[in-house]
Every structure is written in structure tokens, then in C-alpha cells.
Amino acid sequence: MQKPSYCHPDEPWRRRISLFLNTQRSPYQGGGSKIIPPVKGGQGGYAKHSLKRSQTGFTIIEILVAIVVIGITVPAIMIPFSGLGDTKNPEYVIQGSFIGQKKMEELASKFRDTITATCPEGTAATSTDGDYSLDCVSEQVNATDPDTSTTSTFARKVTLTVSRTDGAMSPLVFNSLFALDS
Numbered sequence: 001m002q003k004p005s006y007c008h009p010d011e012p013w014r015r016r017i018s019l020f021l022n023t024q025r026s027p028y029q030g031g032g033s034k035i036i037p038p039v040k041g042g043q044g045g046y047a048k049h050s051l052k053r054s055q056t057g058f059t060i061i062e063i064l065v066a067i068v069v070i071g072i073t074v075p076a077i078m079i080p081f082s083g084l085g086d087t088k089n090p091e092y093v094i095q096g097s098f099i100g101q102k103k104m105e106e107l108a109s110k111f112r113d114t115i116t117a118t119c120p121e122g123t124a125a126t127s128t129d130g131d132y133s134l135d136c137v138s139e140q141v142n143a144t145d146p147d148t149s150t151t152s153t154f155a156r157k158v159t160l161t162v163s164r165t166d167g168a169m170s171p172l173v174f175n176s177l178f179a180l181d182s
Contacts, residue, residue: 092169099129100162100174103136112156112178119158122149128165135161146177155179 058066107115119125119136127134137159142152149157156178163171 089169092164093172096132096162096164096169096172099132099134100160100172103129103134103160103162104158104174104176107136107158107160108176108178115156115158115178119160124161131165133163133165135163141177 107119110118115138119138121138121140124135124137127136138156139149139159140152140155141148141157142150142154146155146157158176158178160174160176161171162174163169
């Protein structure tokens, strides 16, 4: 049996490999008829052909695992930083509560009928204390329903709303009933 013309007579392994690999002419041989298989690993300017695939890049499973890990860790890391914008809010609420309490104590030191000079009936009187705005409204109420305004002289309900002038906190609402003149 005669060897095929594309195999080198001294190298029988080329015949077996040539069945699996595409062969090409060497650019260094001029126009010769000798055909050689490509060099393994793409060395020497030849195309890379080998029976074993090289390991490059990531598999789809590795990418999915990375996405899941990132999706779990990033929100867990960001949770402590999400409330940093509201760090001043408790301070504002405490200051607003003190200002509201101070105003209510000032109104409590007055007679029920003179409260309307500071806190008019039916309409809000607005005053400021630093960065806080105070809206005060008073109304006459009776004993059976202190949430409804009446012409009764049983008690005066004062509603004080404290808010920041820059809108940095929700308004605080204080209610108080003044029933007895002393």
C-alpha cells in the first residue's frame, strides 16, 4: 500500500493527525508540494488547531454565579449607607418638640380668654422661632366632643403645628385643652 502524497514518508503520525486537522501549506516553503499540519498552539503564524480546547474566558455558570453573588452582596453593603440622609431628622424632631412644648407652656400660663391674643380662634397665627415655623389655632369646644368646634365656653382647644422652614422634617402637631381659668 502506498502512502498518500500529503504525508511525509518519515513521519507516519502526520497521516493520523491529518484526518482530524485541516492542513495548510507552509508560507516558508515557496511553492513546494509538501503539506504540513499546523503547529500546535498557533505558533509560527499558523492557525491554532488542536484536539484539546484551551481554557479561555468564563463559562455561563461562572457568570451567573458571579451575578448572584454581586446581587446579594451589593444591597447588603448599601443598607447601612441608605439612612445617612436622615441623620439630622431626629435632631430636628427633638428641637421642634422642645419649641412646641415651650410655646404650649407659654399659652398655659395665660387665662383661657386671653389665649386668643396669641393664638386666634379659627385662623392660624404664624410665628417663627429660629428655623422653625409655629402655626397656632384655637377653638371653643364642649365636654362631650372636644374635636368639634362649638360656641360653648367649656374649654378652648389649641392646636399648634411646628414645622421647619426648609421642609427638612414632617410637621409636629400638638393639641391641648384649656378648661379652667385660675
